Amino acid sequence: MKKLINAVDDVLTESLQGFAAVHGDIVALGEDNKFVRRRNLKPGKVALISGGGSGHEPLHAGFVGLGMLDAACPGQVFTSPTPDQMLAAAQAADTGAGALFIVKNYEGDVMNFAMAAEMMETKVATVITDDDVAVETSTYSTGRRGVAGTLVVEKMLGAAAEQGRDLSALRALGDDVNKRTRSMGVALTSCTVPAAGKPTFALGEDEMEMGVGIHGEPGRRRVKLASADAIAEEMMGAILTDLAAKPGTPCLLLVNGFGATPAMELYVMANAARRILEGRGFTIARGLVGSYVTSLDMAGCSLTVTALDDTTLALWDAPVHTAALRWGC
Amino acid sequence: MKKLINAVDDVLTESLQGFAAVHGDIVALGEDNKFVRRRNLKPGKVALISGGGSGHEPLHAGFVGLGMLDAACPGQVFTSPTPDQMLAAAQAADTGAGALFIVKNYEGDVMNFAMAAEMMETKVATVITDDDVAVETSTYSTGRRGVAGTLVVEKMLGAAAEQGRDLSALRALGDDVNKRTRSMGVALTSCTVPAAGKPTFALGEDEMEMGVGIHGEPGRRRVKLASADAIAEEMMGAILTDLAAKPGTPCLLLVNGFGATPAMELYVMANAARRILEGRGFTIARGLVGSYVTSLDMAGCSLTVTALDDTTLALWDAPVHTAALRWGC
Known part of the structure; x- marks a missing residue:
């Protein structure tokens, strides 16, 4: 294996630290690296939260900022983040209009985001992306996988949230964009x-x-x-x-x-x-x-x-x- | 060799055609693919022209547009473009204030850009980049090689040209940025x-x-x-x-x-x-x-x-x- 890394166990942490340092004008790193948050939140806007296993960069942390995501939870490489991370991200990003989870359709991610949604005391909704036409079920998914089309869903939902659409309208829009x-x-x-x-x-x-x-x-x-x-x-x-x-x-x-x-x-x-x-x-x-x-x-x-x-x-x-x-x- | 290509001889042409199609709002492809030109030139501005062998994408064509280059000449992979290409690019991009060639310090590029400069009937100047500290001379260069720092030179010169600096000021600035x-x-x-x-x-x-x-x-x-x-x-x-x-x-x-x-x-x-x-x-x-x-x-x-x-x-x-x-x- 040839990689530009130090210890294998430190790859995610060091990569996130480098990311947060270079893009400090756009993002801030949450406590214990649980999430990457948009530096300047927009009060009254629905908070868009995504996340998933690392290794897909720049997805999702690279899409945090004005007009796209409010926070992203990075799991270990190809491993779902924990409900605890998702909850912390939503609490840090929600300014009162609720939180929308954007989740790629993999069993671990779907289950953990559902657990986080149950733990939330404020309004929350979920959009699941499953744009991959290659297979109907696969190693990590029941139903189609969510892949690069997730970028399109996150971009369009981010713009709509910025314009002030409410949680239920955003959920409906997300499902529509995913279907398109x-x-x-x-x-x-x-x-x-x-x-x-x-x-x-x-x-x-x-x-x-x-x-x-x-x-x-x-x-x-x-x-x-x-x-x-x-x-x-x-x-x-x-x-x-x-x-x-x-x-x-x-x-x-x-x-x-x-x-x-x-x-x-x-x-x-x-x-x-x-x-x-x-x-x-x-x-x-x-x-x-x-x-x-x-x-x-x-x-x-x-x-x-x-x-x-x-x-x-x-x-x-x-x-x-x-x-x-x-x-x- | 595993590559996403058709015939080896068509890689450059097809890549340029894809580039021009996707970024048609920013660039236009010159005749016979000799150069990639900024779609909307700014009259009275010094034209910034770069180029070199292909294989370094997005350098240089990806840096053509407002605030950076006016044209880029793509050679075959790792091969200098011809003086003919450079001349055509300069003629297509020069709106009367002259042309500045930004050239990475490789013998083929330097020689061909010098020949193009001699063929020009309008004002022309050249900035050579040689930011690579690794070696003093190498396979393709006498003196240091021009590498990623060329992006910095092109960005800063592009901004200065957009602001209306003249040819001699831009040449001096280019040398200064290269030294920094x-x-x-x-x-x-x-x-x-x-x-x-x-x-x-x-x-x-x-x-x-x-x-x-x-x-x-x-x-x-x-x-x-x-x-x-x-x-x-x-x-x-x-x-x-x-x-x-x-x-x-x-x-x-x-x-x-x-x-x-x-x-x-x-x-x-x-x-x-x-x-x-x-x-x-x-x-x-x-x-x-x-x-x-x-x-x-x-x-x-x-x-x-x-x-x-x-x-x-x-x-x-x-x-x-x-x-x-x-x-x-």
């Missing part, structure tokens, strides 16, 4: 969890894992490495079939690197995805390319499509100021 | 150039290349893999000794991933670098962490420190709107 959003991924190499010290899975020199999850868990099948065009064709085919949007619908295209894929390759994939979308009569209204929802040092990427309408497009364009996403301010 | 900026890198793995199909160099499972260049060229020496703290100590030691800034000086810290290093590790390195800087009495006024000046799929990172003053700090903070850097607008 589909993703699928492919891995060219495994990730290596620091505590394990070796790759999570083994792939031959000419193989790829089609439909891989963001913890390196299996997807649809292991196949021979194909061209960018062929990979994009399969992923976009699955996404668009499932999404069942009308041709002409303006789309948001997110090409997301898993951690070890260079920008040059992500833009080759963006070009392939664009040609397929346009070939099927869709318009790319907005695009985002980069490594945002990662799987440590895994090589590969996911494609995400969100079918936009005027409301969701405006929410995407609204100002955001976080460590990993920033525009309009 | 020092970098050093380390590689944990080699990069693989698509056309070569195999790693540029071989590193043992327990080795790292200290002082590596951004083309995978050798650094100071090959040593056993060390802890993040020890790596940061050696790199920051070399940087700060060379920079010879007074303790108390406010600094910009750039922790730059080489392409295959996850954010979690970059923030561990940021934390290590921060502790060293603070331990020596420096203040981190600004920080930037991410993969900005890459070496394809190389694992590793570089550290860059710029000694700031009021002028350079304000230039760093000035609005920028490019594909890879955006704030203040």
Whole structure:
């Protein structure tokens, strides 16, 4: 295992300390590193809280700030944070309008956020993301997995919360954005969890894992490495079939690197995805390319499509100021 | 070789097409893909032109836009663009106030930009970046190499050009920012150039290349893999000794991933670098962490420190709107 770390046990703490130090104008670190909180809360706004296992950076802490999340709870690598963390984050971020939990659909996360919700004495609601069309159930999930589309849900909900929507409206919006959003991924190499010290899975020199999850868990099948065009064709085919949007619908295209894929390759994939979308009569209204929802040092990427309408497009364009996403301010 | 590409010969073209499609609000692609140009030029402003071999994305095309570059010329992977490209870019971007070439100190780039400057019929000046303290001469350079500090030069010159400074003032400023900026890198793995199909160099499972260049060229020496703290100590030691800034000086810290290093590790390195800087009495006024000046799929990172003053700090903070850097607008 080759990593830029000190002791394996200190990776998460030191990474969070580095993050909080560099982005001290945007975030503050909670007691015992239980959560990363937006430095300047907006009183009267519903608090948006997310979190999950670490190793997917910049998700979620990198999305804390104006126009997106109010707090994020980092678990150990690929391990759910505890209900205690979630409760502490919600208490630190809730200014009276209640808290909305945004949870990727993995059993550990869903269970722990539900426990935290029960412990809350103030208003709380939950949105669960499950945008991954690759598999219906998997190693860590009952039902579809929540993957890179979670970024889209967090961005749009963040904008709507900033504009003053209440808790029930935000929950409904979150479910709507999640339904408009589909993703699928492919891995060219495994990730290596620091505590394990070796790759999570083994792939031959000419193989790829089609439909891989963001913890390196299996997807649809292991196949021979194909061209960018062929990979994009399969992923976009699955996404668009499932999404069942009308041709002409303006789309948001997110090409997301898993951690070890260079920008040059992500833009080759963006070009392939664009040609397929346009070939099927869709318009790319907005695009985002980069490594945002990662799987440590895994090589590969996911494609995400969100079918936009005027409301969701405006929410995407609204100002955001976080460590990993920033525009309009 | 495992890459998300189609034919090796099409990687650059398809990557540029994907880039231009996703960021069509910011950039336009020149004829025959000779250059990437800022979509909306600002008449009367000095045109800032950079470029170099591809494989370092988002450098340079990702830095084209308001407050940074006016055009960037992409060569083939790790190969200088041609004088013809540079001339076309300058002609397309120059609105009458002249053109400033920002050139990383590699022999091919320096020679070709000098030829382009001779061919120009309008005012032109050149700033050469050579921030890498690792080696005095190397495979592709006479004198120090220009590496991640080039981002800092491009950002600050871009802000100053936007504010209306003239060509000679910008050249002087560029030289000043370059002198204030020092970098050093380390590689944990080699990069693989698509056309070569195999790693540029071989590193043992327990080795790292200290002082590596951004083309995978050798650094100071090959040593056993060390802890993040020890790596940061050696790199920051070399940087700060060379920079010879007074303790108390406010600094910009750039922790730059080489392409295959996850954010979690970059923030561990940021934390290590921060502790060293603070331990020596420096203040981190600004920080930037991410993969900005890459070496394809190389694992590793570089550290860059710029000694700031009021002028350079304000230039760093000035609005920028490019594909890879955006704030203040």
